Structures are given as C-alpha cells and as structure tokens.
Amino acid sequence: MNIIVCIKQVPGIADVKINPETNTLIREGVSSIINPFDMYAIEEGLRLKEKFGGKVTVISLGPPQSINALREALGMGADEAIQLSDRAFAGSDSWATAYTLAWAIKKLGEFNIILCGKQAIDGDTGQVGPGIASQLGITQLTYVFKIIKIEPGAGTIKVERLLEEGREIVEARLPALLTVVKDINQPRAATLFHIRRAAQLQIPTWTAADLPGVELSKLGLSGSPTQVIRISSPPKREGVLNLIKTDSVEQSAAILADKIIAEKIL
Amino acid sequence: MPLLEIDKEKCIGCGGCIEACPLSALSLVDDLAVVNDKCIACGACLLACPVHALNLPDARPQKSSENLASYSGVWVWIEQFNSRIGGISVEMLGEGRKLADRRKVALTACVLGHKVEHIAKEAISFGADRVFWVDDESLAACTTAPYAVTLISLIREYKPEILLMGASARGRDLAGSVASVLYTGLTADCTGLDIDPENGLLLQTRPAFGGNIMATIICPDHRPQMATVRHRVFELPVADSSRQGQVISIKAAMKAEQITAHVVDSILEKDEVNLADARIIVAGGRGVGGPSGFAVISKLAEVIGGAVGSSRGAVDAGWISYAHQIGQTGRTVRPDLYIACGISGQIQHLAGMKTSKVIVAINKNPDAPIFTVADYGIVGDLFQIVPALTEQFNKKRHG
Numbered sequence: 260m261n262i263i264v265c266i267k268q269v270p271g272i273a274d275v276k277i278n279p280e281t282n283t284l285i286r287e288g289v290s291s292i293i294n295p296f297d298m299y300a301i302e303e304g305l306r307l308k309e310k311f312g313g314k315v316t317v318i319s320l321g322p323p324q325s326i327n328a329l330r331e332a333l334g335m336g337a338d339e340a341i342q343l344s345d346r347a348f349a350g351s352d353s354w355a356t357a358y359t360l361a362w363a364i365k366k367l368g369e370f371n372i373i374l375c376g377k378q379a380i381d382g383d384t385g386q387v388g389p390g391i392a393s394q395l396g397i398t399q400l401t402y403v404f405k406i407i408k409i410e411p412g413a414g415t416i417k418v419e420r421l422l423e424e425g426r427e428i429v430e431a432r433l434p435a436l437l438t439v440v441k442d443i444n445q446p447r448a449a450t451l452f453h454i455r456r457a458a459q460l461q462i463p464t465w466t467a468a469d470l471p472g473v474e475l476s477k478l479g480l481s482g483s484p485t486q487v488i489r490i491s492s493p494p495k496r497e498g499v500l501n502l503i504k505t506d507s508v509e510q511s512a513a514i515l516a517d518k519i520i521a522e523k524i525l
Numbered sequence: 526m527p528l529l530e531i532d533k534e535k536c537i538g539c540g541g542c543i544e545a546c547p548l549s550a551l552s553l554v555d556d557l558a559v560v561n562d563k564c565i566a567c568g569a570c571l572l573a574c575p576v577h578a579l580n581l582p583d584a585r586p587q588k589s590s591e592n593l594a595s596y597s598g599v600w601v602w603i604e605q606f607n608s609r610i611g612g613i614s615v616e617m618l619g620e621g622r623k624l625a626d627r628r629k630v631a632l633t634a635c636v637l638g639h640k641v642e643h644i645a646k647e648a649i650s651f652g653a654d655r656v657f658w659v660d661d662e663s664l665a666a667c668t669t670a671p672y673a674v675t676l677i678s679l680i681r682e683y684k685p686e687i688l689l690m691g692a693s694a695r696g697r698d699l700a701g702s703v704a705s706v707l708y709t710g711l712t713a714d715c716t717g718l719d720i721d722p723e724n725g726l727l728l729q730t731r732p733a734f735g736g737n738i739m740a741t742i743i744c745p746d747h748r749p750q751m752a753t754v755r756h757r758v759f760e761l762p763v764a765d766s767s768r769q770g771q772v773i774s775i776k777a778a779m780k781a782e783q784i785t786a787h788v789v790d791s792i793l794e795k796d797e798v799n800l801a802d803a804r805i806i807v808a809g810g811r812g813v814g815g816p817s818g819f820a821v822i823s824k825l826a827e828v829i830g831g832a833v834g835s836s837r838g839a840v841d842a843g844w845i846s847y848a849h850q851i852g853q854t855g856r857t858v859r860p861d862l863y864i865a866c867g868i869s870g871q872i873q874h875l876a877g878m879k880t881s882k883v884i885v886a887i888n889k890n891p892d893a894p895i896f897t898v899a900d901y902g903i904v905g906d907l908f909q910i911v912p913a914l915t916e917q918f919n920k921k922r923h924g
Contacts, residue, residue: 270547270548270549270563270734291563295854296854322527322562322563323562324562324563349527349528349565349566350528350565350566352710353701353711353713354704354705354708354709354710354711357705380735380853380854381548381733381734381735382713382733383713383714383732383733383735384711384713384714385697385701385713386697386700386701386704386705386711386713387701388701389669389697389698389699389700389701389702389705390701390702390704390705391705392669392702392705393673393701393702393705393706394705398669398670398785398786399669399698399702400786401669401694401697401698402694402698404847417789420694421694421847421848422693422694422695423693423694423799423800423801423802424606424791424793424794424799425791425792425793425794425848426791426792426794427666427788427790427791427792428788428789428790428791428792429668429786429787429788429789430786430787430789431785431786431787432785432786435786440847441847441850441854441855442846442847477708480528480566483710484704484708484709484710484711484744484746484747485710485711485712485742485743485744486710486742486743486744486745487567487568487740487741487742488568488728488741488742488743489568489572489740489741490545490567490568490569490572490738490739490740490741491738491739491741492738492739493732493736493737493738493739494739496879496884496898496900500896500897500899500900500901500902501900501901501902502896502901502902502903502904503901503902503903504904508905508909508910508913509913509917511903511905511910511913512903512910512913512914512916512917513917515885515901515903515914515917516914516917516918516921517921518901519862519883519885519901520921520922522861522862522883524804524805524861524862524882524883525805525829525830525862525918525922
C-alpha cells in the first residue's frame with residue numbers, strides 16, 4: 260500500500276506562556292515543530308504500512324528549514340521524504356498550497372491513501388486537505404477519528420468521522436484523502452535506528468521546475484486567490500477580573516451566582 | 526527565501542517589527558532588522574514600522590480572464606442535519622441579508638437534501654429572496670462529492686459574487702472542495718464580514734495564530750468570494766413567516782452510481798448539548814482529578830442548562846472523551862457563559878474559548894493564567910465551590 264502523508268512545519272507554541280500583564284505571547288525560545296495534527300497523520304500512515312505493507316512517503320511545502328520536519332518524520336519511521344521549496348511557492352494561500360502539493364503527488368505516481376492533519380495550528384483553515392483531494396479528483400474523508408476497516412483487494416475503506424453532533428461512519432472507495440483528528444492514535448517517538456537512517460538519507464528538494472505540467476501562474480503569492488490586506492490585534496476583552504473573596508464558600512458562591520444571574524444569560 | 530524586503534537605509538533598528546511578527550521571523554543584527562525563512566509575507570510588520578523601511582513586493586498580476594462584474598448576488602449554503610436547519614446557517618442568513626442589502630443584490634439560499642422542503646420555506650422566513658432547492662435521495666446525508674458537484678454546477682450557471690458557508694465540519698469539508706475546483710479564494714473561520722465601500726469587495730476578518738492576530742482578507746480577482754463563518758458570531762435573525770420568496774427546484778448534478786462515499790451510520794453524542802451551538806458551557810480541567818470528578822461539573826451544567834467541556838489535560842488523562850475538548854487541538858467555542866473549573870488556562874485552551882462573552886474561573890491557584898481572561902473568579906477548591914454554586918442556582922432560580 261502506497262501511503263502519502265502531507266505535513267507542515269509550524270511555529271511551536273506548546274511551551275509558550277502568556278504574559279499576564281500584557282496578555283501577549285512570550286515568544287522567547289519559539290521553535291519550529293511538525294504541526295501536531297500532522298503527527299497523527301504520520302502515525303496513522305506508519306500503522307497502515309505495518310498492517311498492509313508498502314511505503315510511507317512524507318511531503319512538505321515550506322521554506323528550506325522545513326527539511327527538519329521531514330527528517331523528524333523519517334525518524335519516526337517514514338520511508339521517504341520530499342521537500343517542496345522554491346521562491347515561486349512563497350506566499351501561497353491554501354488554494355495555491357493544495358495545487359502545488361497535488362502536482363507533487365501526481366509526480367510521485369500511484370498511491371492508495373493520502374493522510375493530512377485536520378488543520379495546521381498556525382493557519383487553522385483545514386482547507387488544504389480537501390483542496391488536494393479535489394485537485395486530484397479523489398474521495399475526501401475529513402475529521403477521521405478511526406479507520407475501521409480497509410480492504411485493499413476491494414479498494415474500499417470504512418472510517419468514523421467526528422462531527423458536531425457526534426460521529427458518522429462512512430464507507431468509501433480508494434484512493435482517498437483522509438484528514439485526521441487528534442483522537443485517532445498516539446504518535447510514536449522517533450527511534451535511534453530511524454534517526455540514524457534519516458540522517459544519512461538524501462531528501463530531494465523539488466522546485467517548480469521539477470513539477471512538469473504545473474501552471475506557474477497558479478503558484479505562490481501571485482497564484483493565490485486570497486490576499487491579506489490588514490493585520491490587527493484581536494479585540495481586547497473588556498472589563499477586568501472581578502475576584503470574589505469572602506470568608507465562606509457559601510457566601511462566595513452566592514455572590515457569584517447573583518453576578519451570573521445579573522448577566523441575564525441563564 | 527522570504528518575500529519581505531528591508532530597506533537598510535531607512536531601518537532605524539527600533540525593533541517594532543520584531544514585536545509585530547507572529548512567527549518570530551525578524552530579528553536585529555547590527556541594529557538592523559533581518560528577516561529569516563519563517564516569514565510568510567503576512568504583512569503584520571509593515572504597519573509596525575514607523576519609517577516604512579519594510580516592503581512586500583506586489584507580485585500579483587492583474588487578472589481579468591473572466592468578467593468579474595457578471596457575478597452578482599449573495600448565496601448561503603444551508604446546512605441541515607436530521608431535517609433540521611443548522612443554527613449556523615440561520616446566523617448566516619441574517620448576515621447574508623445585511624451583505625446583500627449593502628450590495629443591493631438578492632440573497633439566495635442553497636438547500637440540498639432529501640424531503641427537506643420545509644427548510645426552503647424557513648430560509649425565506651430568515652431573509653432569503655430565493656431558494657435553490659435540490660431534493661434527491663443521494664443528498665439525504667451530506668457527503669462531499671454529490672453536494673460539491675451540485676453547488677459547483679449552480680455557481681457556474683448563476684454566478685454569485687459571494688458564497689457563505691458555516692465553519693462546521695461539513696461546511697469546511699464542502700467549502701474546501703468547491704473553492705478548489707472553481708479556483709477561487711476561500712477564507713476559513715471568519716468572525717467578521719463587511720463590504721468595502723470603495724470597490725464592493727467582501728472584507729473577511731478571521732483570527733490567525735491561535736487568535737493572537739486578526740487578518741482581513743480579500744479575494745479581488747476570483748469569484749465567488751467564499752468564506753466559512755464561525756459559530757455564534759453573528760446575531761440570529763428573527764423569523765418572519767410572512768416573507769415571500771421564490772423556491773426553484775433544481776436536479777442533483779451527480780448520478781447516484783457516481784458517488785464513491787456513503788454514510789452508513791451515525792452515532793449521536795448522548796446526553797450532551799452540541800458544544801459548537803451551546804450558549805452555556807461548564808468545563809473541567811486537570812483540577813477535577815479524575816473521571817468521577819466530572820460529576821460536579823456535569824451537575825452544574827445540568828442545573829444551568831449547559832454543555833460539558835474539557836481542557837486537553839483531562840482528555841489526555843482519559844477522564845472524558847475527545848469530543849468535549851476545547852482549545853487549539855479541540856473545538857473553538859463562543860458561548861455566552863463559560864465556567865472554567867480547575868482549568869489553568871494554557872494558551873492553547875484560551876485560544877479555543879477566550880471570545881466567550883462572560884468567563885468565570887474557579888481555580889485553587891491564584892496565578893493560573895485562566896484568571897487573565899476571566900470576568901469573575903473565585904480562588905479555591907472546585908469540589909467545594911462548584912457544588913455550592915450549583916446549590917445557589919437551584920435555590921435562586923427555582924425558589
């Protein structure tokens with residue numbers, strides 16, 4: 260089974276604290292990490308390979324240093340990695356990103372399953388997965404919470420998706436693109452064996468010139484339909500903390516209940 | 526290879542751009558700003574520079590392949606589940622009505638499903654002038670391809686300038702597919718929509734980087750301008766059953782035998798309100814100590830009619846299911862009242878709830894970051910305070 264996992268390197272804010280005085284991020288020591296949702300995609304890819312055999316290829320579009328994210332995925336056990344990096348790709352919105360990744364996947368050849376995280380924690384759009392599936396004309400299954408069954412012979416897959424009202428079980432034909440949510444698995448740690456192998460492996464970097472057939476006018480900033488015109492600070496929360504302090508729990512609870520009732524929400 | 530250009534002659538080394546950058550892509554070297562590869566050309570630094578030393582080249586050629594003026598009208602995709610219109614779709618009809626009035630165009634609702642004609646009528650009562658009503662057995666459950674193909678064929682024929690969808694799981698799934706095929710811009714998870722009075726473009730404002738910055742986005746050269754809209758941001762319009770509108774019946778564009786994905790079952794979350802739609806949420810974190818600790822949380826939620834939420838810590842510990850998780854790797858919520866019990870308020874959790882209207886924090890640690898976003902707080906043991914609060918509500922509200 261050929262499995263492709265799309266990953267993104269994002270600013271790691273897991274260790275970032277908020278400055279209580281200014282209510283802003285303390286950014287010291289912000290590193291780059293693999294988008295947390297993509298870790299579940301990598302893990303799911305590795306599990307499918309262990310079950311059905313085949314190969315896991317990770318691809319990432321990003322600046323040169325995104326190669327570190329690919330190396331980390333190889334360290335977890337992925338077989339191959341492809342980096343997409345070119346000035347022509349810079350400034351891509353979700354449309355142009357999906358378009359570029361789809362062309363890279365076409366170049367990789369036959370595949371059965373593409374896995375992505377449900378969204379990246381920096382952009383939070385969740386649009387690149389569906390975008391790739393539509394560019395490739397394959398089935399998309401988003402917010403997958405569990406792969407129930409795959410029958411490679413029949414070319415079918417059965418998954419459970421997490422929606423607002425609950426869960427939904429969907430049967431679909433392969434090849435398919437899945438975006439996965441956090442609960443699907445517990446990503447493994449990298450192993451020394453794979454880290455050593457990853458360190459020696461040459462990761463190819465593809466530029467626009469390596470994607471025959473791609474329309475240059477659809478790449479990067481100029482190919483992106485959306486345009487950011489303004490950046491601002493989010494509206495500050497109005498009012499300040501009203502801390503309730505009394506001698507007894509009952510009294511504090513009574514005051515708090517009155518305050519909440521006065522907000523006329525209940 | 527960042528796109529940002531820095532004019533070394535103008536830069537005064539003030540560091541304003543470093544503060545403004547959400548990605549730590551800027552630093553000072555020899556008292557001059559330097560950009561690294563983390564730059565995504567978002568433009569946040571441009572506004573922060575007092576001497577206009579920063580520039581993003583306009584790499585965007587004017588596109589006029591299609592006559593943009595031939596696109597007109599505001600459309601809303603109506604999400605429905607189990608024959609009921611989604612709350613988010615009602616909000617969008619209200620907001621869509623305002624945008625349509627500002628553009629002096631009609632508001633169209635797209636209702637896809639099976640045996641849901643009543644929803645077409647509801648859409649008119651909430652503000653639609655026209656409804657495209659597509660009734661087909663293959664549309665009974667919402668799956669991507671048959672919904673997307675039908676919407677795409679409608680868009681190609683009737684050319685709307687704006688298409689709004691809910692930022693729900695189904696809405697994001699469908700919107701991503703439609704925008705990809707049409708080669709048009711899609712802005713996810715908007716919390717603000719407006720029309721630029723100068724050029725009539727849709728101004729789409731959304732939070733980015735976990736809510737630390739707001740970005741306003743346009744789609745100047747492609748149509749329709751597409752946006753998904755976050756739950757509970759816009760006012761619910763009041764239904765007016767006397768409103769008149771046109772219902773146009775349309776055939777599904779995809780044949781049943783072409784469909785490659787089928788919903789075979791759905792499992793509804795029992796005993797809980799849907800978090801995205803909840804007006805009141807009572808949430809527990811690591812401070813609840815274990816699965817049984819959620820009992821006091823659930824009790825309070827039950828008494829005040831709220832849904833039960835959780836921080837990541839309690840989900841990771843296995844005390845409650847992931848469906849309850851609020852925050853960056855869970856759901857983003859915006860209730861009228863959010864009561865955080867035993868939640869310290871890590872930044873990832875705050876990103877998912879800090880736009881709630883009223884926030885109450887109960888935590889034994891007075892320095893917990895949750896207090897930085899709270900309107901009301903009590904420092905103390907949640908196992909004493911939460912039951913006492915539940916008792917007070919019981920007494921005060923039910924005599």
